[in-house]
Amino acid sequence: MATVISFSIFKGGTGKTTSAVNTAAALVEKGKRVLLVDLDQQASSTRYVGIEPDSVNPTLYHVFLKQTPASVVRQHTAFGFDILPSSSLMAAIEESLDPGDEILLRDILKPLHDEYDYILVDTPPGKAGLAFNGIVAADWLFIPASAERMAIDGVSDLISHVQGIIWHKYRSELLKQQIRILFTMYKAGTNHSPGIVQATRRIYGGNVLDMLIPETIEFPRSFDLKQPILSLSPHHPGAEAYRQVAAWIIDHAKTTT
Numbered sequence: 001m002a003t004v005i006s007f008s009i010f011k012g013g014t015g016k017t018t019s020a021v022n023t024a025a026a027l028v029e030k031g032k033r034v035l036l037v038d039l040d041q042q043a044s045s046t047r048y049v050g051i052e053p054d055s056v057n058p059t060l061y062h063v064f065l066k067q068t069p070a071s072v073v074r075q076h077t078a079f080g081f082d083i084l085p086s087s088s089l090m091a092a093i094e095e096s097l098d099p100g101d102e103i104l105l106r107d108i109l110k111p112l113h114d115e116y117d118y119i120l121v122d123t124p125p126g127k128a129g130l131a132f133n134g135i136v137a138a139d140w141l142f143i144p145a146s147a148e149r150m151a152i153d154g155v156s157d158l159i160s161h162v163q164g165i166i167w168h169k170y171r172s173e174l175l176k177q178q179i180r181i182l183f184t185m186y187k188a189g190t191n192h193s194p195g196i197v198q199a200t201r202r203i204y205g206g207n208v209l210d211m212l213i214p215e216t217i218e219f220p221r222s223f224d225l226k227q228p229i230l231s232l233s234p235h236h237p238g239a240e241a242y243r244q245v246a247a248w249i250i251d252h253a254k255t256t257t
């Protein structure tokens, strides 16, 4: 059974895509079989690995419509992991989701579990159906929070929605779901980022991961050059930080369902 880890927070631009792609690359470096799922109509993960979303057919859109199995849609990337690519058509899926459809992705991924050690899901921002699909599919929810003002608001919004609504609705599926907070865009050498991490630890304790992803221009550069930082700049502290995330996952994030 693969362990499914979703990178989720309703707030935009906090490092969901960057974390999903670079964690995938870091897990591959450690010999793991990894599938990355791009649920976002912006298709940022798909672009990040060098696939032009609107030139791909079929995509995850066709899987949600039950026209094509996920095993046919997935593509190999140059970085050792596979991807279920997204496209702007995912907007139509978002529009068509009904209450109860939050479970669709979980079912879509079931036939792929034997082929991977980890399935990482990059979820879209916003409180809507596809983001909920990413949450319901997850054994582990990783909340990437940027170490800046308002970070705690974004984290508590996600956690209260998950614990207050989603866990009730999908009680039997999500009995063992675990949540961890991953700080991204951490500015060392300022008082600001450490203060935010400390304040968040006071509230969420051990659910805040120890490793901190540094803020560095190398991440936008790696997106522009369509290569995970681990492949572009393997010795960069940003690459090392995601290696630590992968090592943590291998030690802790076992499938518990």
Ligand SMILES: Nc1ncnc2c1ncn2[C@@H]1O[C@H](COP(=O)(O)OP(=O)(O)OP(=O)(O)O)[C@@H](O)[C@H]1O
Pocket (backbone or CB within 6 Å): 011, 012, 013, 014, 015, 016, 017, 018, 019, 040, 044, 123, 124, 125, 184, 185, 186, 213, 214, 215, 216, 217, 219, 220, 221, 223
């Ligand atoms: N540690 C970091 N240091 C500096 N810039 C970063 C870091 N992580 C991500 N970024 C940059 O911040 C921007 C937003 O990151 P990313 O796309 O990963 O966020 P997201 O949560 O997926 O956004 P969205 O909500 O739009 O999907 C991107 O330009 C990315 O390159």
Ligand SMILES: [Mg+2]
Pocket (backbone or CB within 6 Å): 016, 017, 018, 040, 044, 122, 123, 124
């Ligand atoms: Mg994103």
